[in-house]
Amino acid sequence: MHDIRTIRDNPAAFDAALSRRGFDAAADHLLALDEKRRSLISEAQAGQARRNEASKAIGAAKAKGDEQAAQALMTEVAELKQRLPALEAEEKAASEELNAALATIPNLPMGDVPEGEDEDDNALIATHGDKPDFSFAPKEHDELGPPLGLDFETGAAMSGARFTLVRGAAARLHRALGQFMLDTLAGEHGFEQVVPPLLVRDEAVFGTGQLPKFSEDLFRTTDGRWLIPTAEVSLTNIVRDHIWGEEELPMRFAALTPCFRSEAGAAGRDTRGYIRQHQFEKVEMVSVVTPEASEDEHERMTVCAEDILTRLDLPFRRMKLCTGDMGFTAARTYDLEVWLPGQDRYREISSVSTCTDFQARRMNARFRREGEKTTRFVHTLNGSGLAVGRTLVAVLENYQQADGSVSVPVALRPYLKGLDRLEPAA
Template sequence: MHDIRWIKDNPELFDRAMVRRGDDARAADLIAIDEKRASTVKAMNDAQAEQKQVSKKIGAAKGQGDEAAAQAAMAEVGALKNRVKELEEEERQLAAKLREELLPIPNIMDEDVPEGADESDNIELRSWGEPKTIENAKDHVDLGEALGMMDFEAAAKLSGSRFVVLKRDLAKLERALANFMLQMHTEEFGYEEVQTPVLVHAEPLEGTDKLPKFEEDLFKTTGDHYLIPTAEVTLTSLVADAILSEVELPKRMTAWTQCFRAEAGSAGRDTRGLIRMHQFSKVELVSVTTPEASDEEHERMTHCAEEVLKRLDLPFRTMLLCSGDIGFGAAKTYDLEVWLPSQGTYREISSCSNTRGFQARRMNARFRREGQKKPDFVHTLNGSGLAIGRTMVAILENYQQPDGSIAVPDVLKPFMGKDVIGRE
């Protein structure tokens, strides 16, 4: 969420930033609401001050035995009390309206985010590994079904489309990948492993910019809960309404959770296989840090995710997202795209984003610098380290063998207890 004080001081900069986002220029409307709120606060303070002055007249009148004057003053105080209550309610409504107007407004992008209409305008920063050309390459669905370990029909009977049942070695592969990633991120990269709920109230989703903008993509229970679309929601929200000390930062957390997305805006896209599921598991990375350190932390987080792909020996490239493809809450995003032989192209497997103070303002997450009384907002970052299902897709396709079996990547062999996944 944006700082209305900054918008009032920089209305033209704010409007240009929104137009660059493809959004409306609306600084004037926001400022008008805030000025009305400020004038209401002034009127309320004036009424309270007047109420105090008139209250003094009551005692004075009674001391002089002037009951009529005392009654008149009491009536005036009563009227002022009612006026103060009315103004308090008006101020509350205006503050709520301002927050309601600010919540759906996207984050301001960094200056070095390139201009562009869509993903075709993203910029490749670097690549790693040689893309594999496999003659008559099969896709992951054909490979998994032929092994008898990937069953979409059984899942459809249970839950409908975009769900899967994994069996035996592919179920074990999912667990092995999660264990491998968590081990790397905790033991080598200093992330703290956390296990969080997958059901949350609306507040954590609002704080991490998923509500109200993306409500149609969330699964809501009949009660007062939503299923999380990513552990970013829960991990980041652990610092909501907190004031951390500077020495606690950076705070780095990771979690392996199930994630749930309605995929409301993806009709007809990736309907086959594991690329775009309603339920999937992911190892998430979240960092909470100071504003001065967030750029360096963003690079660090991205390299942590890249290292997973390098250890798995999966060719990938790192992309800087353009203005037309960047997410709502991000100031800057790097996407990692892994090579898929069956499609002869790279596909996204991780997004690492710096939201700067955007989420922190929404959830009131702050830190206090040493020697300072007033706390500042933290910067929050999030990234996939990695999406398990898409990593399985990449392994199945890049490690497929002519007989339909799947060679196990060297780093996963200790977790799998075998060298090859074959039909049993």
């Protein structure tokens, strides 16, 4: 959510930043709504002040014996008594109209975000690790996976497209990856482990920006709750509607949860295999910091995600997303893309975003410095550390052997009781 005062102070800069994201100018419309709201507030305040003044004057007029003046004042007070509730209702409606308009406008990009329309315009920041050199033609995971337990047919028969049953060796690898990621973030990087709710209310998904514009990307239950598309929703909402002491920041949370996405905008994309599912597991990182710390925290969180890929010895690269490819709440996003030799391309495995105070305003999450009476909005950041299913795909493709088996990354072997190879079923 944007601060209308900032827009009021520099509407041209606001529209210029929106234009970088491919959005039409909005400042004039927003300021017109704001002016209507402020005018109604002023009228209501003036009316209340006049009502109080006239009420006091009635007694003075009666004391002087001026009944005509007293009657005129009583008539005025009666009219104001009727008008003021209507003004309050109009002001409330005007405020709701302004907030509804603000709620549909994305965060503004930081100055270093490259301009562009889609993923083709993203900027390469760095490449890490060496791509594996195979003596055979590497297979894609949807061919490697079934003998190891990726049961696409049963999952689809049970639940429909974009659902997979994971069994046997693949299930063991999947569990090991999730626990390894969570242990690394909590044990090595200071994130507090959290087991959050998977069902949340409207205000939670509004706070992190999925509502009102992206409801079609979510699943909703019969009682009106939402299945989380990522643990970002639950973890970030830990700080909603609260004023924290500066000494309590930073807060860093991590959770391994199922995630649920309708993939409404992904028709025809990744219909084969395990890349794009309606249900998947992901380890999510969320940080809540002061504005001064958010720049360093963005880099820190990205390095935390990179560390997991490095420990798994998976080749990857860091990309800075362009203005047209960033998410709604992000001011800057780094994507980590892992190399998939079967596909002969890099694929996104983590997105790490700084949202500045955009989500905090929607959630009313603030902090107070010691000795100050005023409060400020916190800054929130989120990122994948990592998407478990996509990491499983990366391990299968990068560690595949000519006989269809898969070597287990050294970092995962303690989680598999020392097992160093996954063998395909006969």
